[in-house]
Amino acid sequence: MSHSYAPRVAVNRSRDGATPPQYDLGRILGVWAAAALPMAALSWLVAPALAAWLDGPTAWPRALVACLTAGLVWQGVLVLVLVRRETGSLRWRAIADALWLHRPRSPRTGRVGGRVWWVLVPAVLVVGLEQVLPSLSAPAGRDLGEFLRSTTGHDFLSGNWPWFAVIVVMALFNTVLGEELLFRGLLLPRMRGVFGRADWLANGVLFAVYHLHMPWVIPTALLDSLALAYPSRRYRSAWLGIVVHSVQSVLIVGATLALVLR
Structure with missing residues (x-):
């Protein structure tokens, strides 16, 4: 192990609240691009090509869900690769320290967990507020909720356990193992060196603009992402963003x- 690499490992392995090695702006944007650009390509290029190859009235939603799921799984893999390169380990303690996967800690009292979890309540309410605000309409066929409400969606999913499993995987990597782990677990703790105390704000903006695969949500995603980024930074716990994001x-x-089950 080289002398230049050893201090970075030592920093990351200290417990609750450690400051991991900081990324420069190029590294931050590089990780952002590694998440955003594949998702955009899968959504706008690969999914239409795959849908043209598939048969049936559900060819398009199947293609879109499969492509977005692949992009989200890639983000989880990317996080593990970067953590492995940084810490030299994929043991749980190394991952938890590197990605702020510890109970939230109050910056005022030092209390860990317990009543500190109540910060989730206003964060969830902010995300709920976003659902009732005016928003841009999704292009035809790109709203999963609309598909779930349609007769075609009902018929397709009735008794369809394999595709239910795909949707569960997509949801899991969307909010636990993919987006949140990358933006709040990996990037957020490493952005203070560039953005200072506004790191949570910059993280929220990056997360909103990341949605090139569904750009109509970017304006409202900014409000969502701030509800995810600020608590995660203030209480040094990526679990807060994960829990809030997982409600949807x-x-x-x-x-x-x-x-x-119908």
Whole structure:
């Protein structure tokens, strides 16, 4: 192990609240591009080509869901690769320290967990507010909720356990193992060196603009992402962003399960 690499490992392995090695602007944008550009290509280029190859009335939603799921899984793989290169280990302790996967810690009292988890309540309310605000309309065929409400969606998902499993994987990597792990677990703790105390704000902007695969959500995603980034930074816990972001995924999985059980 080289002398230049050893200090970085030592920093990352200290417990709760450690400051990981900081990224420069080029590295931050590079990780952002490694997540955003594949998702955009899969959504706008690969999914239409795949849909043209598939048969049936559900060719397009199957192609789109499969492509977005692949892009989200890639993000989880990317996080593990970068953590492995940084820490030299994929043991749980190394991953938890590197990605802020610890219970939230109050910056005022030092309390860990317990009542500190109540910060989730206003964060969830902010995300819920986003759902009632005016937003841009999705292009035809690109709204998963609309598909789930349609007769075609009902017929396709009824008893369809394999595709239910695909949607569960998509939801899991959307909010636990993919987007949140990359933006709040990997990037956010490494942005203070460039953005200072505005790192959470820059992280929220990057997360909103990341949605090139569905750009109509970017304006409202900014509000969502700030509700995810600020608590995660203030309480040094990526679990806060993961839990808040997962509320939407739980609703989607629940609605899909209801259709499968029909």
